């Protein structure tokens with residue numbers, strides 16, 4: 240009996256020792272893995288570390304009384320770089336954020352980055368879908384506002400690469416909102432929606448209260464989804480949200496994928512351009528809006544944004560939810576836009592008129608801006624002639640045009 244008990248005891252303790260050994264082995268494997276993970280991230284990642292944190296904090300420093308600290312996503316983008324500069328120049332703290340993807344020439348994004356760096360704006364390189372990075376940023380700095388401009392832009396490219404729109408404009412937006420909802424204090428959020436949400440709407444000019452349930456492109460559908468998603472976060476978590484519906488924004492440092500920009504390149508190279516026409520050969524028209532006007536609208540939206548009411552994922556009361564059109568409210572047809580470019584470039588375009596392909600385009604856009612005028616003091620002042628003159632001047636300088644020859648193209 241005694242021996243039996245001893246044998247039984249011996250085998251139980253052996254099993255116990257084995258179990259202990261296995262637990263220790265698993266624990267050390269897991270901690271080794273996390274060590275390797277963080278080590279790998281430390282060596283390969285573009286973010287993290289004391290120096291990086293110091294750069295973020297420095298960039299977020301406010302240099303004016305009652306100033307704000309902004310996180311600007313898409314800061315190396317067209318609108319993002321202009322807004323970041325405007326905020327920094329008036330003494331606010333600005334931390335930029337961008338993934339520098341190659342949807343269009345990344346060198347242009349790098350050039351915008353250098354410009355921002357020279358004004359002491361640090362740009363974090365990362366993806367808004369990176370929840371750890373977003374949480375870390377909101378932990379390091381108590382941002383008063385997030386200006387969310389990072390997105391997959393372009394109406395027609397959505398047919399080529401639909402998933403990139405879902406990834407950035409829906410997945411990225413939700414990741415950002417999740418981080419903001421948990422932050423303490425929660426920042427107020429201003430973000431870029433689009434005129435494309437009006438889709439097949441025919442009531443002109445387009446008002447914020449018009450129907451937006453008939454998008455004509457996946458791009459428009461993701462922006463419309465963004466409006467619904469931001470409303471949910473406002474409702475459940477008390478995040479202060481302002482959505483801005485931009486109308487075909489153009490100007491210096493613009494996006495090469497947009498018509499006015501790519502037409503300029505082709506005209507200068509003597510290549511033909513395709514000008515789309517709608518049903519019955521009707522010219523397409525856009526409410527082209529100059530970048531400086533849009534920047535003023537963005538800054539006014541940030542300045543009038545009320546604080547979010549929640550903290551740490553809990554709502555503290557009803558929060559502000561707004562949507563504004565930021566347009567120019569004077570549409571111009573595409574052939575007229577080309578005519579203005581020809582005049583400024585002093586070169587005739589080789590024009591091919593073709594039927595508008597069924598690729599998500601809408602025949603016209605026209606903003607009613609009375610709400611933005613009333614609530615934000617928004618008042619666009621630049622007509623297309625003036626705006627394109629400034630764009631052409633920038634284009635020729637940036638691409639080093641000299642007597643019709645480019646050194647950079």
Ligand SMILES: O=C(O)[C@H]1O[C@H](OP(=O)(O)OP(=O)(O)OC[C@H]2O[C@@H](n3ccc(=O)[nH]c3=O)[C@H](O)[C@@H]2O)[C@H](O)[C@@H](O)[C@H]1O
Pocket residue numbers: 392393394432433434435485486487488496497498499513514515516523524525573600
């Ligand atoms: O307001 C918006 O929410 C959107 O504005 C912008 O979209 P759009 O208004 O479509 O601008 P853009 O591509 O410059 O085409 C302008 C016109 O040229 C016509 N167009 C275009 C290309 C071409 O080869 N030929 C042509 O006639 C074309 O049919 C159109 O009539 C942003 O890109 C988008 O990201 C989003 O922000």
